Amino acid sequence: MSDNHMIDEIIDKNENLTEKQKLILEAAIESFAEKGYAATSTSEIAKKAGVAEGTIFRHYKTKKDLLLSIVAPMMAKLIAPFVIKDLNKVLNQDFESLEDFLRAMIHNRAEFLNANIPLFKIVLQEIPFQPELQKQFKEHIAIKVYERMEAIINHYQEDGQLIDLPPYQVVRMTASSIFGFLIGRYLLFPELDWDDEQEIEATIQFILHGLAPKEKA
Amino acid sequence: MSDNHMIDEIIDKNENLTEKQKLILEAAIESFAEKGYAATSTSEIAKKAGVAEGTIFRHYKTKKDLLLSIVAPMMAKLIAPFVIKDLNKVLNQDFESLEDFLRAMIHNRAEFLNANIPLFKIVLQEIPFQPELQKQFKEHIAIKVYERMEAIINHYQEDGQLIDLPPYQVVRMTASSIFGFLIGRYLLFPELDWDDEQEIEATIQFILHGLAPKEKA
DNA sequence: AATAAAAGTGAGTGATTACTCACTTTTATT
């Protein structure tokens, strides 16, 4: 719970921010998610937030500065569970099976994204166009997270629970399946009735069977 | 081959277009893919194309009109193989196994996207913000393509080659795995050395095992 | 209560935006 609701955490719980600054961030998140960063004007954000346009630039040097102050913490929180120090310990103690680990991970991150859909949209949309975000993505996700995942994958491979593919392929297939569900669920067809538990379970089973070790002949 | 290189097909082979119009389309595709639609100005496109700005508006009523004239044919071509009349016949004759069908489909669409990366980027980036494109996507992909896929899935399910999940789940998992590969390959890490054949084969095996029928107890 | 610092304001800045239009040049039609 304390992990969800980034908007709250970025905005409401942060006592360094003034009241007006919080209104600005809320308005910016809403507009960026809806129309995209480039198509949103600072005057529009000021109007929606109910502040003068000058107030935005009192707190953020540029419009891009405002974007980064929103997106950077979101990316950090998104990958936080994968870079905690004791991930391996948690793993060995609590998750005997790959299935349980996978289930816990998916539930955890799905809940997080569910609670932060507009921020998720902004991150997805702006990474291709913002070199600073690409740098963050590559340095943190592609390197730090990948290293952690690699260790976990090795663990379960040695354990005989996981097919002997290169770790990057295992990561790609797992990530594709999970993001495929999340994007369909929250971005493409949010208006449909979804049985989240059943969908997640089916996704887990798909991944597990897809990555099951080859049967010995 | 004739199916690839949309840019050629939209532009060079289309004899309805004037020389300058072709230059405009080429420049627009390049800039839209690189910086995004909203962040690209018409003056910039004119400059890159080496034409007067007025020439753009002689052929396209608005900037959005220019975008749609690029993206709509791309979307149509992308889904073309799935809506041909005789897809089911082709299926029954040529693809005894789900594996062969899947392999042919992935190769075909991967080649197509590989030959049209900038257009692929534009489609992915602009769908969330352009209601006209969303409508096209839902009407053509989500309905027409899905219907075709449903029939194919039923066929292989009755054949005992495919797990008995709801077709939309089968589609989602298959599409996630394929797009996951393509996005990683061409958009996230195009600079890495990829063994395309091996990657595609691994992706096919992942999908096949993930969607294999449950063994009877 | 006096002073300083921080927060907030909104009119104003030059640059840029998508788009127009009167005009010239090229191409097609007879």
Add this chain to the structure above:
DNA sequence: AATAAAAGTGAGTAATCACTCACTTTTATT
């Protein structure tokens, strides 16, 4: 060769853009 239609042009337009700054109001410090 004459005429019309289509293609191309670039200066001009009002609107909007991100951002500044002199000024007022609020908050913190002593």
